[in-house]
Amino acid sequence: MNRLTCLTLTVIVIPLLFVPICADCQMVVCSRTMPERTCDRFAIPIENELQRLGAPSGWKWVVLDAKDWRHASRMFEAAGQTGTAFTVRDLNTVFLNGEYLQTLRPQLPTRTLAHELGHIVCRCGSEMVANEVASELLAGYIGDTQTARAKPAAPTRTGD
Numbered sequence: 001m002n003r004l005t006c007l008t009l010t011v012i013v014i015p016l017l018f019v020p021i022c023a024d025c026q027m028v029v030c031s032r033t034m035p036e037r038t039c040d041r042f043a044i045p046i047e048n049e050l051q052r053l054g055a056p057s058g059w060k061w062v063v064l065d066a067k068d069w070r071h072a073s074r075m076f077e078a079a080g081q082t083g084t085a086f087t088v089r090d091l092n093t094v095f096l097n098g099e100y101l102q103t104l105r106p107q108l109p110t111r112t113l114a115h116e117l118g119h120i121v122c123r124c125g126s127e128m129v130a131n132e133v134a135s136e137l138l139a140g141y142i143g144d145t146q147t148a149r150a151k152p153a154a155p156t157r158t159g160d
Contacts, residue, residue, distance in 0.1 A: 028043040028044075028047050028050070028060075028062075028063065029063070030042065030043065030062070030064070030065075031064045031065050033065055033068065041105075046061060046108065049113055050113060050117075055120070056120060059093065059120065061093075064095055064098055065099075069095070069097045069098065072095050073086070083097060083100060084109070085100075085112050085113075085115070085116050087120065089119070089123065094120075096109070096112070111138065114134035114138050115130050115134040118131065
């Protein structure tokens with residue numbers, strides 16, 4: 001399913017933002033007050049990076065402007081705990097701070113994305129476990145919706 005199709009699906013309203021629901025694709029959307037051009041600068045590269053990291057489908061990744069970030073942080077009790085991103089497992093949603101992303105340009109927030117994927121993979125709120133999973137993902141491991149498992153080692157050649 002392409003990005004445009006995902007964005008035209010059913011919309012649920014969370015105060016200050018609109019989040020399309022898409023079960024068949026990796027979706028990155030932005031708060032409604034963020035200009036579309038700015039959103040596309042973030043959304044497309046993040047979608048590509050999430051695919052590369054093996055992110056499971058059915059999750060929404062929402063890039064928030066400063067005002068919406070403050071609101072969402074308070075609403076989901078993440079205020080003061082993070083300035084980059086947080087995961088709300090009950091909503092299958094990861095919120096990303098657009099101001100933080102802006103400071104990284106042109107780099108991608110790969111470590112942050114991998115960390116949030118760690119929470120998704122372990123289905124837990126543990127920062128330590130999320131960091132361990134992120135390290136595995138970044139080291140070339142494959143993450144699926146249940147566990148992070150190592151890629152099979154290349155066969156070794158024995159003597160002739």
